[in-house]
Amino acid sequence: MTKAQLIEKVASQLNGYTRRQTEIIVNAIFDSIKNSLAEGDKIEIRGFGSFRIRKRKNRAGRNPKTGDLVTVSAKNFPFFKAGKELKELVDS
């Protein structure tokens, strides 16, 4: 399923919103999760899962083309952990 199909699905179950309006709302929801993580907050959604930032440390890497040793700098990584209900749902 793509985002366009998700929006379609949500729009079909809602009364009084056009597809375009639904798109704005759906985007706003994902944006709000992104912003919250960017600010260092975590998001916990019961029955679904949680999003948080994992810190990646500096590490040694190689330029795959030249084989040169380079340092890959530390960064933040968005991480999702499935909740209990979702875990059980996909494994049933």
Next chain:
Amino acid sequence: MRKADITTELFDKIGISKKEGTEILEIILSTIKDVLKKGEVVKIAGFGNFVVRQKKERKGRNPKTGEEIGITPRKVVTFRPSQVFKKYVNLPESERTPEPAVTVLKEDKEDKESQDHKITL
């Protein structure tokens, strides 16, 4: 941040009532769950992909006792954030995109239908 905080933001930013915001959020979550339950991928452009992966049986250890135990084969959900998302969480605040201040007004369904009708006439 929890569900209620997301709907508060929806209200503040685009004027969606909390009741409707909750309804919309629930539809999104249950739709994603339904798709994952079927073992299919959910791709959200600009956000990331939710993928179901089949894990093989493997040996594990009880970390407390050191006792070896079998871990049964299973399906798990993994989230692969998009390039955009990965970049976004590493941007300084000043470079993050400010959110557009838009107001989504609910349309009167009957009005819209009568308008459509007029057009067809």
